[in-house]
Amino acid sequence: MLEKKEAQYEKVVLVGLITQEQSEEKTKEYMDELEFLAYTAGAETLERFMQKTDKPDSKYFVGSGKLAEIKEFVLKNHVDTIIFDDELTPSQLKNIEKFMDKKIVDRTNLILDIFAQRAETSYARTQVELAQYEYILPRLTRMWTHLERQRGGIGMRGPGETEIETDRRIVRDRIALLKKKLEKIDKQMATQRKNRGQLVRVALVGYTNVGKSTLMNVLSKSDVFAEDKLFATLDTTVRKVVIGNLPFLLTDTVGFIRKLPTQLVESFKSTLDEVREADLILHVVDISHPSFEDHINSVNQTLSDIDSLDKPTVLIFNKIDDFEYIEKAEDDLSEKTFENYSLSDLQKMWVAKSEDPSIFISARKEINLNELRKLLYEKVKEIHVTRFPYNNFLFDYYDDVEE
Structure with missing residues (x-):
């Protein structure tokens, strides 16, 4: 008999900030939730990194010294992915990935990934796909790097996994098409609600x-x-x-x-x-x-x-x-x-x-x-x-x- 293989969990580390608007206690709560999100997506969290700062660094989200500390841990422990607790700007994503040479996922991308895993019906899949394309559109430069390396796993279940789909015009056309599809389904669902008596x-x-x-x-x-x-x-x-x-x-x-x-x-x-x-x-x-x-x-x-x-x-x-x-x-x-x-x-x-x-x-x-x-x-x-x-x-x- 063939032995059952245990589920392979992706190794990740989590990164969060303690700021004037977000206390250390609150950041720890968010990190607990982020770890549960990562677990739901199929990841094993090896370490958490938190930095106290007035505001996120415009280039790397965290300071360059903290990022170097994270990189050292990531290389030493063969970590697959770094997950950030806030939505990163397109430039932050690009800069961090270039520095780390690893897959970078932010909170928004992680949640979208879970939704992509869990969408069962055509309607739910359409809703998730629209959200993913709208997230991807301003980040297409960063997506090229991912696609060249053909990485899978968390954050990579989204649409646009061929070169032609990463073209901005085609992505915008796809967004417009999905919105029309959802409008049609919305009307059908509104009719169903009326017909419930x-x-x-x-x-x-x-x-x-x-x-x-x-x-x-x-x-x-x-x-x-x-x-x-x-x-x-x-x-x-x-x-x-x-x-x-x-x-x-x-x-x-x-x-x-x-x-x-x-x-x-x-x-x-x-x-x-x-x-x-x-x-x-x-x-x-x-x-x-x-x-x-x-x-x-x-x-x-x-x-x-x-x-x-x-x-x-x-x-x-x-x-x-x-x-x-x-x-x-x-x-x-x-x-x-x-x-x-x-x-x-x-x-x-x-x-x-x-x-x-x-x-x-x-x-x-x-x-x-x-x-x-x-x-x-x-x-x-x-x-x-x-x-x-x-x-x-x-x-x-x-x-x-x-x-």
């Missing part, structure tokens, strides 16, 4: 990897792909859900992320249209993540960008089974931090500070799901009776749904 529409939104797809599976009793990696779901999934005697449509959408490439926001317009046209938003949050409040703010910023922040919303704090709490001594007067807040503390805090109703659950362990169903029933009913007042007799009582 008058059911109340509910959209799941949240930071990537907070458990939206798992919650979708539990509520709709379906089998949507869910995985403990970033951007497990790219394609919008719509399921009919019935709670008690009340049906509604539940939509799972692509996860958001800090520093989300602008190319993706634009190319995934139709996916975001599902959120724009929703009657109720379920904002799913990973309560076990130390940066969950930052995640909430990032999602709210994207919702604001698409004019959906004022929609009726329920905050669903997921993964309470992963929450860790370190008990402090009664005489310990040090400042409370996330690590020593109890789940009860966070519940009281968020019920008090949030204008939106909130609930704490575990989708994976199905904890408090009956309470969530009751809350959803009430929120959907409020919308339904306003839209269809003649159907009020349907809601004389709520039938408890067993866990």
Whole structure:
């Protein structure tokens, strides 16, 4: 029998900056996220490099001394790729690659690469391809170097892997063609949304990897792909859900992320249209993540960008089974931090500070799901009776749904 080969992970190092706008603590959080992104793309992180500076170096992003230090490590440890935590300018990419003689990938390219891996449908692939071409267009000089060396792996799954496709005119023509294709699909999807009837529409939104797809599976009793990696779901999934005697449509959408490439926001317009046209938003949050409040703010910023922040919303704090709490001594007067807040503390805090109703659950362990169903029933009913007042007799009582 043939032995199974273990998956080959690309060896990478990560590079980030500590600046006036981004503290050391925040940079470490971003680097944690970047490492998870790299792992999702198929990489093993060997080392992280951070430099404190007022602003990014216009030529090399980091200082030349730091870049020389990185190069020494890269050569000594046979590293394949250097990944930077911010989007690099075309000139920075060109200069760094010339200095390092290695493949250089920035955060935007890494996210686009993950999307390229995960796009399953023709529609998702078209959206990703458009975003990739728009990223490539100002960087064609740099792409020539890559193509001459015929490197594969992370950041190299994009379109334009023959000489003719790197011509600016042809890339622009391709962008125009993809936009027309997406416009056609957008119209078809808009028609599909209209044809779904008058059911109340509910959209799941949240930071990537907070458990939206798992919650979708539990509520709709379906089998949507869910995985403990970033951007497990790219394609919008719509399921009919019935709670008690009340049906509604539940939509799972692509996860958001800090520093989300602008190319993706634009190319995934139709996916975001599902959120724009929703009657109720379920904002799913990973309560076990130390940066969950930052995640909430990032999602709210994207919702604001698409004019959906004022929609009726329920905050669903997921993964309470992963929450860790370190008990402090009664005489310990040090400042409370996330690590020593109890789940009860966070519940009281968020019920008090949030204008939106909130609930704490575990989708994976199905904890408090009956309470969530009751809350959803009430929120959907409020919308339904306003839209269809003649159907009020349907809601004389709520039938408890067993866990």
